[in-house]
Amino acid sequence: DAGITQSPRHKVTETGTPVTLRCHQTENHRYMYWYRQDPGHGLRLIHYSYGVKDTDKGEVSDGYSVSRSKTEDFLLTLESATSSQTSVYFCAISESYFYEQFFGPGTRLTVL
Amino acid sequence: AQSVTQLDSHVSVSEGTPVLLRCNYSSSYSPSLFWYVQHPNKGLQLLLKYTSAATLVKGINGFEAEFKKSETSFHLTKPSAHMSDAAEYFCVVRSYSSASKIIFGSGTRLSIRP
Numbered sequence: 001d002a003g004i005t006q007s008p009r010h011k012v013t014e015t016g017t018p019v020t021l022r023c024h025q026t027e028n029h030r031y032m033y034w035y036r037q038d039p040g041h042g043l044r045l046i047h048y049s050y051g052v053k054d055t056d057k058g059e060v061s062d063g064y065s066v067s068r069s070k071t072e073d074f075l076l077t078l079e080s081a082t083s084s085q086t087s088v089y090f091c092a093i094s095e096s097y098f099y100e101q102f103f104g105p106g107t108r109l110t111v112l
Numbered sequence: 113a114q115s116v117t118q119l120d121s122h123v124s125v126s127e128g129t130p131v132l133l134r135c136n137y138s139s140s141y142s143p144s145l146f147w148y149v150q151h152p153n154k155g156l157q158l159l160l161k162y163t164s165a166a167t168l169v170k171g172i173n174g175f176e177a178e179f180k181k182s183e184t185s186f187h188l189t190k191p192s193a194h195m196s197d198a199a200e201y202f203c204v205v206r207s208y209s210s211a212s213k214i215i216f217g218s219g220t221r222l223s224i225r226p
Contacts, residue, residue: 004155042202042216043156090155098144098163098206103155 003027004104006091012110019078021107023091025071031094032074033058033101034066036087043090049074050097081111114139116205118217126225131175131190133220135203138184145186146204147177150219156202162186173197198224 003026013019023032031050035043035058045058047066055066063085065077078085088108092101119134137143144163148156160171167179173196177188186203200219207213 040218042218044216045214092156100146100158100161102158103148105155106153 004091004093004102006089006104006107008107009105010108012112013081014112015082016080019081019109019111021076021089021091021109023074023076023104025074025093027093027102028071029093029095029102030071031097031101032068033092033094034064034074034076035090035092036060036085037090037106038087046076046089081109083111085109086111114143114205114207114213114215116203116215116217118201118203118220120220121218122221122223124223124225125193127195128192131188131193131197131222133188133201133203133222135186135188135217136184137186137203137205139205139207141207143205143207145177145179146206147171147175147186147188148202148204150200150202152199159188159201193222193224195224195226198222 005024007022033048034046037043044060046064049055049068067075088106090106091104094101115138117136146161147159149159150156159175160169162169162179170176175190177186179186200221202219203217205215
């Protein structure tokens with residue numbers, strides 16, 4: 001298995017609070033991605049990174065920000081969580097954008 | 113524009129019988145196509161990928177898929193289902209042009225009857 005960890009694995013928070021999810025990789029892959037998974041929607045790309053300090057938006061980026069200060073870490077921040085952001089969040093990595101992606105175990109976030 | 117449609121939200125087969133999970137795609141350019149599997153409460157695992165080499169692609173655990181450009185399909189098959197195959201399967205299309213051009217299908221849940 002690719003060396004990808006996500007923390008926390010589960011989180012319950014209240015509407016309006018900030019939340020940060022962390023993705024850590026040990027594979028030294030250049031690309032890192034954040035997805036959310038909701039029933040009936042498959043996975044949808046939130047943001048991705050193509051290098052340290054290089055990030056771009058995905059399909060559902062509103063309400064989310066990201067940062068990547070080191071190759072191995074990619075942070076996803078919900079500045080002010082809303083109930084619509086209740087979801088399972090997956091991090092993925094790839095050597096290049098046209099190579100296959102490897103996924104982390106996921107973080108289940110509940111916003112009350 | 114790219115899109116991917118998984119034609120069945122749920123497929124149920126008996127153990128030992130063939131599996132067919134259907135996927136149709138739309139892409140302006142020659143796409144890369146993938147199948148991933150997700151077991152309950154787990155992350156996604158790559159089953160196989162098509163990247164414009166052989167049209168019949170073999171993956172892990174006995175799965176294979178055939179790229180048919182004329183039909184814009186990339187169906188996943190397995191000759192004989194095993195109980196451990198019960199999971200959610202996702203067809204994915206991505207463009208060579210951009211890292212953000214990746215589209216997941218809505219998933220097909222595969223159930224295996226004893």
